[in-house]
Amino acid sequence: MLHRKSDRKQARAAYARDGRMHDTRRALLEAALDLLEGGRSFDALSLREITRAVGIVPAAFYRHFRDVEELGLALVDESMTTLRRMIREAREVPDPQRIIRNSVDTLVSAVRANPRHFRVISREMHGGMPTLRERIRREIASFTNELALDFGRLPLLNRWSAEDLQMIAGLMVTAMVQIAEAVLEVPAGDAAAQARVVRMAEKQLRLIALGVPQWQSAPAGAKASSP
Amino acid sequence: MLHRKSDRKQARAAYARDGRMHDTRRALLEAALDLLEGGRSFDALSLREITRAVGIVPAAFYRHFRDVEELGLALVDESMTTLRRMIREAREVPDPQRIIRNSVDTLVSAVRANPRHFRVISREMHGGMPTLRERIRREIASFTNELALDFGRLPLLNRWSAEDLQMIAGLMVTAMVQIAEAVLEVPAGDAAAQARVVRMAEKQLRLIALGVPQWQSAPAGAKASSP
DNA sequence: GGCATTAGTCAACATACGTTCACTTTTATA
DNA sequence: TATAAAAGTGAACGTATGTTGACTAATGCC
Numbered sequence: 001m002l003h004r005k006s007d008r009k010q011a012r013a014a015y016a017r018d019g020r021m022h023d024t025r026r027a028l029l030e031a032a033l034d035l036l037e038g039g040r041s042f043d044a045l046s047l048r049e050i051t052r053a054v055g056i057v058p059a060a061f062y063r064h065f066r067d068v069e070e071l072g073l074a075l076v077d078e079s080m081t082t083l084r085r086m087i088r089e090a091r092e093v094p095d096p097q098r099i100i101r102n103s104v105d106t107l108v109s110a111v112r113a114n115p116r117h118f119r120v121i122s123r124e125m126h127g128g129m130p131t132l133r134e135r136i137r138r139e140i141a142s143f144t145n146e147l148a149l150d151f152g153r154l155p156l157l158n159r160w161s162a163e164d165l166q167m168i169a170g171l172m173v174t175a176m177v178q179i180a181e182a183v184l185e186v187p188a189g190d191a192a193a194q195a196r197v198v199r200m201a202e203k204q205l206r207l208i209a210l211g212v213p214q215w216q217s218a219p220a221g222a223k224a225s226s227p
Numbered sequence: 228m229l230h231r232k233s234d235r236k237q238a239r240a241a242y243a244r245d246g247r248m249h250d251t252r253r254a255l256l257e258a259a260l261d262l263l264e265g266g267r268s269f270d271a272l273s274l275r276e277i278t279r280a281v282g283i284v285p286a287a288f289y290r291h292f293r294d295v296e297e298l299g300l301a302l303v304d305e306s307m308t309t310l311r312r313m314i315r316e317a318r319e320v321p322d323p324q325r326i327i328r329n330s331v332d333t334l335v336s337a338v339r340a341n342p343r344h345f346r347v348i349s350r351e352m353h354g355g356m357p358t359l360r361e362r363i364r365r366e367i368a369s370f371t372n373e374l375a376l377d378f379g380r381l382p383l384l385n386r387w388s389a390e391d392l393q394m395i396a397g398l399m400v401t402a403m404v405q406i407a408e409a410v411l412e413v414p415a416g417d418a419a420a421q422a423r424v425v426r427m428a429e430k431q432l433r434l435i436a437l438g439v440p441q442w443q444s445a446p447a448g449a450k451a452s453s454p
Numbered sequence: 455g456g457c458a459t460t461a462g463t464c465a466a467c468a469t470a471c472g473t474t475c476a477c478t479t480t481t482a483t484a
Numbered sequence: 485t486a487t488a489a490a491a492g493t494g495a496a497c498g499t500a501t502g503t504t505g506a507c508t509a510a511t512g513c514c
Binding site: 251283284286287290291 | 460462463464
Binding site: 039040041043044122123124125126127128129130133163164166167168170171174175178181200203204207208209210211212214215 | 266267268270271349350351352353354355356357360390391393394395397398401402405408427430431434435436437438439441442
């Protein structure tokens, strides 16, 4: 690969255009986000690549981050913030009848609105740099706990053990994560495919919800029939 | 970092020892598998690193693979084979009363027996090189389909629509994947933590199963109470 | 035992990388 | 408007990477 000097100012202009920022730190984050869209994982990004995309010289990177890893952490934090915002929004709809549909809807539109952030989360949650993974998992675990607490306040569930509440919350979070990933896979224009994903998602969550009222009696029943 | 020549034969001996192989191709796969245990994702591995670990010169790599990517694909295929073997084993236990417990047990012991293979699957399924991801997702989708077919043959479910069967199968597979990842996270010795994971897993699957008999009537009921 | 094929070595190449330093330019503040 | 701080530049460094070609060593076959 070959890089001419004149390319730099051009790239710089590209990132300064479209009102995304006039702050270089921001531009670096944006560039990394864009490069990650290519499918690679974060630990395959190089410092020079990022600065090249922004249109600055490699050395200038250090004016903003100590490391590429530090940039990664900033990226994760940012992504987690949009995730938190989404969750808060989903919680504000208290209508228990429509809660599943509403949750799925806000999840889907949040993913559509910030695909790059959600992709970072979904990707770096599993593989790549341990520090990023750590941070993401910790945060998601804390969401799960909150959700379990929420459930514990519901009349139907207020006699459940803490472990069982954790259990449903975990199941639902897992399903949500999987749904978000499915939405990301849907090609941007394909409304039909997206609708199918949404329908599936709602059904899955509803199926889980249907099991809940049965929970109390069932384990005993199962135990009685096969000790 | 500094590499002396004498290190090579030593590394070579290390991989030839413990009866893992006397075939270099095998050694390359093993080395990659081991390097991935360090937490990095596959596209952050370098050719030279792998050959160094095996104790051969970089150029010799090309006698066995065209690319690092080709090695990756071989690794994925291998991992998928152990996954398939596990699924076959899980299917051979027809006792419907114990099916959940048995499935979880065989999953857990398969993961414990081949942690590196399962780690490859879980990691490269989400991030990294598109070709690997593709292959894994395709395979998992096909498992989901088979499972849906299995479900369709059950007396309780033989009147369900294809989409709904897909839906449960998808939910169960998702849960299983998550369980496998949880098992991988458990530190090797910690029997208590592992037991907790297993217990959670069984509960989650049982909860899903409890929703199944309710499915038929419920959507109509829900619709009636909130049209 | 000779001999072809296969596997591994050695040395070199062009590129890419992270990091450093002394430097100029830009920006904001007093 | 002068000036100090912050941001960006240019060049250089040592090191790592993928890939090449001509070579030697080992393996298995007639």
